[in-house]
Amino acid sequence: MKILVCISNVPDTTTKITFTNDNTQFNTAGVQFIVNPYDEIALSRAIELCEGGKGTVTVINVGESQTDPTIRKALAIGADDAVRINRAPRDAYYTAYQIAEYAKTTEFDIILCGRESIDYNGSQVAAMIGEFLDIPSVSIIKKLDYDGISATLEREIEGGKEIISITGKFVASCSEGTAEPKIPNMRGIMSARTKPLVVVEAKEIEQLTKVQQFETPAPRGAVKLVPAEEASKLIDLLHQEAKVI
């Protein structure tokens, strides 16, 4: 089997988020970039499914050359090879189109993504790829069994789960539970340097959304402390002052 895994290059989860140019651009100064944590889960499940020579995993990223270290990290975790579509991603529609166009030129069985990227928090790319390729997509899965032909997926729903079966190609976006994220070992890190990373050019398509400006949340007022021995007063405050209960 052959699995394509889409990976996004995002700021580390501990990053303090600031903006420049009159709040129109994310300030990348001093920011460490990582493989999007949900994409890492998707990658880890793909590697598990292909273990023991059952298949190969190709990671695919839409980005310019500065994302190469993130792609190498994915190779170190255990992907077999990588493709980078050489253009800064513009929006989900643009990114999904690039991946779908690449998928049309290659053999693959399934495509896995993370449930969302932790920067723009769109949960859009996976389902958009599905639509561009006219194949099923399942968003926000927490379990995936796949034998190369048929799959059983568990999808998150409000207050529960839905179990879905699909035969044939599909796209899924993975959340926690799908796999334990794998950590690269020394052998993986060494071999990542020599694994193939193919660069292909992007295709033209318009973007449909554009971030005009960022805002940071308004700071909260000072905390009102209630002494522990008078804990019951908290209930009164929430009822009478905050009016939330």
Place this chain on the structure above:
Amino acid sequence: MSVLVYVEQVEGKFKKSVFEAVSYAKAIADQQGSSLAAISIGNVAESELKALGTYGASKVLTVSNDQLKNFVNQAYASIIAEAAGKENATVVVLSNSFSGKGLAPRIAVKLKAGLVDGAVELPQTASGKFLVKKTAFSGKAFAITELTSAVKIIALNPNAFGVKEASVDAVVEAFSPEVKSTDLNAIVKEIVRATNKVSLPDAELVVSAGRGLKGPENWGMIEELAGLLGAATACSKPVSDADWRPHSEHVGQTGIAISPNLYIAIGISGAIQHLAGVSSSKVIVVINKDPEAPFFKVADYGIVGDAFEVVPKLIETLKAHKG
């Protein structure tokens, strides 16, 4: 020109998040001076459909087809896109629910429409641009996003807009689009839903606990407190990583982001990744024995104290109020 809102039914009923989406879509229709149509897929009683008029839907299209009893995003997307065309909709609104997240992107591709998910406010159109504010960087920021396409799709975050009544008389109309067999390749085998619990993503009140609880055996009091408040339960990442609680309860940057009216954090220190997922809660209460816990800096109310002493007191007080 019109606005179309997709109303997601669960076992034939609509939840509060749907009434919120309808209220939001009605406000956009008013901005535009156009009318609001809703589309429902699955078996829903006429009285339920009619009730959408309470929130401003003057027309409700209903698709009742046994093949579509369960959610299949491919087929649902085809139908909603077709309805958008039929209604000449320039804006399509959905709830940013789990199903909405799987559906909206497919509709966007079909209609070549820009999509904003995680919207938190009404569009701003005064500048001549169509701008929508959405959460970004997992709650650490907001992104004002311009939609440049002719048709625009917005997926609204739960609890962001509120339910607003705008009573009109809703006309219910059967809609029977053709369903392609290739749109039905994903088959729902089973649905497991806990009926006795408040669902976390759209909960108005949330009680959450962290490592300070010391072990999964101590969650009884958290569930009791949540039960008394009618709140959903949640937890921090270390707790779900240790399998004390299911992953579906993990809120934070790599879990789910929530924005309830009240978030009570018990024994959670408030790491930046956790704060990211909960900082848009309207009121935050922190209970922690460490007065230096970073969570107090973003809290509205706080108690410095041992959870094992404080929580039983809260339970006792609530019981006394109820009794």
